[in-house]
Amino acid sequence: MKVLVINCGSSSLKYQLFDMTDESVLAKGLVERIGIEGSRIKHTKTGQDTVIKNMPIPDHKVGIKATLDALLDKDHGALGSLDELHAVGHRVVHGGEKFSSSVVVNKEVLEAIEECVPLAPLHNPANLMGIKAMMELLPETPQVAVFDTAFHQTMPKHAYMYGVPYHYYEEYKTRRYGFHGTSHYYVAYRAAEILGKPVEDLKIVTCHLGNGSSITAVDGGKSVDTSLGFGTVPGVIMGTRCGEIDPTVVLYLMEKENLDTKLMSHILHKESGILGISGISSDMRDVEEAAEGGNERAKLALDMLCYGIRKHIGAYAAAMNGLDAIVFTAGIGENSSLVREKVLEELSFLGIKVDYEKNKSRGKEVIISTEDSKVVAMVVPTNEELVIAKDTLELTK
Ligand code: AMP
Numbered sequence: 001m002k003v004l005v006i007n008c009g010s011s012s013l014k015y016q017l018f019d020m021t022d023e024s025v026l027a028k029g030l031v032e033r034i035g036i037e038g039s040r041i042k043h044t045k046t047g048q049d050t051v052i053k054n055m056p057i058p059d060h061k062v063g064i065k066a067t068l069d070a071l072l073d074k075d076h077g078a079l080g081s082l083d084e085l086h087a088v089g090h091r092v093v094h095g096g097e098k099f100s101s102s103v104v105v106n107k108e109v110l111e112a113i114e115e116c117v118p119l120a121p122l123h124n125p126a127n128l129m130g131i132k133a134m135m136e137l138l139p140e141t142p143q144v145a146v147f148d149t150a151f152h153q154t155m156p157k158h159a160y161m162y163g164v165p166y167h168y169y170e171e172y173k174t175r176r177y178g179f180h181g182t183s184h185y186y187v188a189y190r191a192a193e194i195l196g197k198p199v200e201d202l203k204i205v206t207c208h209l210g211n212g213s214s215i216t217a218v219d220g221g222k223s224v225d226t227s228l229g230f231g232t233v234p235g236v237i238m239g240t241r242c243g244e245i246d247p248t249v250v251l252y253l254m255e256k257e258n259l260d261t262k263l264m265s266h267i268l269h270k271e272s273g274i275l276g277i278s279g280i281s282s283d284m285r286d287v288e289e290a291a292e293g294g295n296e297r298a299k300l301a302l303d304m305l306c307y308g309i310r311k312h313i314g315a316y317a318a319a320m321n322g323l324d325a326i327v328f329t330a331g332i333g334e335n336s337s338l339v340r341e342k343v344l345e346e347l348s349f350l351g352i353k354v355d356y357e358k359n360k361s362r363g364k365e366v367i368i369s370t371e372d373s374k375v376v377a378m379v380v381p382t383n384e385e386l387v388i389a390k391d392t393l394e395l396t397k
Contacts, residue, residue, distance in 0.1 A: 002026070002084050003389045004071070006064075007091040008130030010122060011036055013063045017071055017078050018389040020086070025385075026078035029070060031063040043070040051076050060126070061133040068137065087142040088134050089392030091182070091384065092127045094120035095147030097173065102150065102391040105131055105143040113145065119173070119230075144392040151181030154222040159319070162230070178216070178226035180208045180330075182387045187329045187380040188218040194365060195325065195376060203320040205313050208382065209339065210330030211239040211282065215309065217316035225319050227312055233268050236308035237301070239282035242272035243308060277301040284332045284339070306342040313347060323350060323375050329382040334363045340379070344368075350375050 001021055007014040013031040018024065029043035039057035044050040053070075057063050071079045079085065090105075096116040103109050110131070117124045131143055152160075160176040161169065168174045184206045191206075192199035199221035206216045213236050216226040227235025237243035245268075254264050275282035278301040280290050290298035317323040326347075328340055337359045344354045351374025359368040361379065369377040 001086045001393065002079065003086055003392050004088045005091070005385045005388045005392070006067075006088060006130050006134065007385075008060060008126045010034075010126045013060065013067065013130060015067050016385045016389070018386070020389060020393045023386060023389070027071060027076075029067065031057060031066055033057070034060060034063045041066045041070055043073075043076060045076045045078055048076060059133075060129040061136065064130065064133040064137055082138060082141075085138065085141055087144060087392050087396040088138065089144045089146055089388040090127060090131050090134070091148065091388055092131075092145045093123035093148045093179065094177070095145075095149045096177070097153070097175075099145070099147045099150050100153035102144055102146040102388075102395060104395050105135070105145050109145060119177070142392075142396040144388075144395050146182060146388040146391050148179045148181050149177045151185040152176075152178030152216070152223045152226050155224055155226070159225045174230055176226070176229040178214065178223065179228045179232055180212070180214045180216075181223065182384040183208045183329060183382040184214070184216040184218065184223060184226070186383055186387045187327045188216075188221065190365075190380050191325055191327045191378060192221075194367070194378065194380070202324045203317075203322045204325045204327060205316045205323060206327045206329065207309055207313070207333050207343075208330045209236075209305075209309070209328065209332035209336075212241065213238050213330070213332070215312040215316065217319050219320045225316060233272075236312065237273040237277065237304050239284075240270045240273050240275045242268050242276070243304075274301045274305065277304060284336060288336065288338055302339070302342070306339055306346075309339070309343045310346055313343070317350065325376040325378060326352075328368075328377075328379045334379055334381050337362070340368060340377070344377055347375075352377060 003018045003020050005016045011034045016028040017026045019026050025046055027045045031041045033039040034057050040052055040054045042050055042052050071077050092113055094116040096119055098112045113128055134143055187206050188204050189199055192202055204218040206218055208214050214226055214228040217224045233241045234244055274287055278287050278298045280286055280298055287298045287301055291302050332339055340359055344352050353370040353373040355368055355370045358366055363381055365380055367378045
């Protein structure tokens with residue numbers, strides 16, 4: 001039973017082909033620079049070297065066609081024919097309040113995803129293009145949409161509402177939605193498996209720390225609060241996004257510098273965070289290196305990130321009235337022993353004790369707290385594609 005997972009961005013497309021009999025990855029790849037000069041497809045069949053094909057890819061439909069051709073290639077492909085493809089699962093960033101779980105795509109679902117475009121103007125149109133292109137090329141194959149926001153739909157109203165007049169929520173649906181839901185779901189449930197306990201009995205804080213970051217309180221397997229919100233800038237500082245900010249700072253800067261909303265949005269999304277503070281890079285590896293070399297602003301960016309993570313863990317322990325486990329995932333969470341150490345050391349009041357030797361590990365499932373630590377700290381590499389593939393199979397069996 002083969003399931004293809006598609007993650008469509010505005011100018012790129014990632015894919016993975018799974019054999020769901022054993023959940024193994026048969027092939028994966030990346031279509032880059034869609035609609036831009038220099039477009040290409042990088043394709044890897046499991047166990048083989050990556051092959052790169054430079055070709056004009058003017059739109060997503062051509063990108064999807066290139067993906068299917070790569071999967072059918074007699075030397076590097078992993079499909080004998082397209083009939084072997086059981087279903088296709090698509091990552092969709094925003095499902096608004098309509099979707100609290102994954103769904104098989106039909107006309108109504110497409111319309112509902114379209115209605116969420118104002119909530120995610122950069123992402124949902126690209127996701128839709130991918131789904132529509134796939135439906136055109138494979139009209140008989142079921143398509144499933146898996147939403148980044150869905151896992152967070154269990155948040156209680158007091159956690160997702162903002163303190164602006166209520167009618168704005170009614171008119172414009174301004175509320176906290178949260179993102180990276182598929183990742184938070186995967187690592188929380190996987191953590192419970194590793195601990196050998198039912199997820200229903202656990203209070204977990206999941207820290208998805210990548211170029212974009214969010215922290216989630218998962219109580220009994222349900223998201224009850226999360227650090228990203230209506231948009232993708234709040235919470236902790238990110239690669240280029242500002243994290244938590246007093247909204248009056250935004251108003252003040254707009255007035256002082258005569259900025260329109262587009263420019264201000266660019267500053268908050270693209271020029272802030274780790275890049276904006278360090279002045280060096282949005283990439284944590286560069287910033288860690290510079291901080292080690294004594295660069296004060298790089299050190300400040302690192303301190304701000306770790307302090308922000310710690311504050312959220314503390315707040316979410318209070319939100320859940322308890323804490324059993326802290327899980328680190330995504331690029332920084334899986335790889336940066338320095339960030340994990342700096343976060344956990346200052347949480348000793350919770351009875352957390354770091355196992356420094358185990359914390360040196362990178363990109364692997366590992367418990368990084370000592371056996372007598374009151375809260376378990378662990379690293380669980382995320383696997384959003386597998387969740388999408390599993391949901392896709394489940395809904396189309
Ligand atoms: P992601 O968005 O999940 O791909 O994560 C990207 C982030 O992970 C970037 O800020 C990278 O610098 C960071 N990252 C990847 N590897 C490491 C590492 N070995 N140490 C520190 N940060 C890392």
